[in-house]
Amino acid sequence: MVIPVHDVNPVRRTPWVTYALIAANVFVFLFMPGLSGSVAGDSSLAQSCHLHAFLEHYAAVPRELIHHQLPQLVPNGEVGTGAHGAGCVIAPPGYDKSPVASVFTAMFLHGGWLHLLGNMLFLLIFGNNIEDRMGHVRFALFYVVCGYAAAYGFALFNADSSAPLIGASGAIAGVLGAYLVLYPKARVWVLVPFLVFLPLRLPAWLVLGFWFVLQAVYSSGEGVSDAGTVAYAAHVVGFLAGMLLAWPLKPGTPPPPEPGGLLFGRRARPRHSW
Known part of the structure; x- marks a missing residue:
């Protein structure tokens, strides 16, 4: 897997929506319950119960999106003791959840630092050019539509x-799909893990x-052991939606x-015309 670090594709205007989306995602993540435990690596049962209750409320759930079947009992964030020992208390939800609205809130939730930062x-790398091409308002709408398409597709x-x-x-997969359509020949600096991280400048069509x-x-x-925990199908649907x-x-x-100048991490030799 290659890691993109920069693209050679300048923009004409400041990508305020891209910056705002990044700030919103980071802000929400910092205030998600259970974060302190995930950072320290010693999440307690109370933190885990609180996090499960939070996700049950604000995350998108496929069964709810398709069948509109809301659960009768959900974790309420409290810890209790039963016949099998301590665990999360299950109770009727004290809120009204909208499955459609949960898709939007779920776009700003992440399961860990690597998930968020990736x-x-x-x-950051690809969103600024798409926002520059579409304009601020259209890009914001485009981002949300791709997110909804990905969630419902999954x-x-x-x-x-x-x-x-x-x-x-x-x-974000929708953003990548749009970039592939609009800027397939743009060069992207990537790090390729091969004993060490090799810096290469590759065309966007190859990277994406x-x-x-x-x-x-x-x-x-x-080819992957965690296919059940990562929504790869959502990435595929979002990417295709962005392309369309x-x-x-x-x-x-x-x-x-x-x-000009550098090619695949090396300085290109000048070519002579005949």
């Missing part, structure tokens, strides 16, 4: 699942195309600047 890195393939679906990955193929393979359960929504903008999109 998503924000991709959004739910269609997992209609009976009651596992919480969280993260900005689906919406490889990423999409991996997500499609992983969504089938092949960005396609009408392709004819009027100016090409990225021609790269």
Whole structure:
């Protein structure tokens, strides 16, 4: 897996929406219950119960999205003792949950630091150019639509699942799909793990195309052990949605600047014309 660090594709205006989305995701994550335990690595039962109750309320759940079947009993964040020892107390929910609205709130929830930072890195690198091309308002709408498409697409393939679906990955996958359509020849600096991290400058079509193929393979359960915990199918659907929504903008999109000086991490030799 390659790690993108920068793209050679300048923007004309400040990507305020991209920055705001990153700030919102970080802010929400810092105040998610159970965060202190996840940072220290010693999450207590009370923190775990609080987190489960929080996710039950604000995360998207495929069964709720498709069948509109809300649970009668949910964790209430308290710890109790039963016949099998201490555990989370289950009780009727003290709130009214909207499955449709839960898709939006779930876009700002993350399961850990790596989940958050990985998503924000991709959004920072590729989101600014898509926002620059679409404009602030259209980009914000585009981001949300891709997030909804990804969540409902995943739910269609997992209609009976009651596992919480969280993260900005689906919406950001839409950003990657749009970037592939609009800027396939833009150069992206990536780190390739091969004994050490090798810096290479590769075309966006190769970086993002490889990423999409991996997500499609992983969504089938092949080649990965955690296919049940990562919503790869949501990444695939979000990516395709982003491609479709960005396609009408392709004819009027100016090409990225021609790269010069460095190629694949080395300085290119000058070529002579005959």
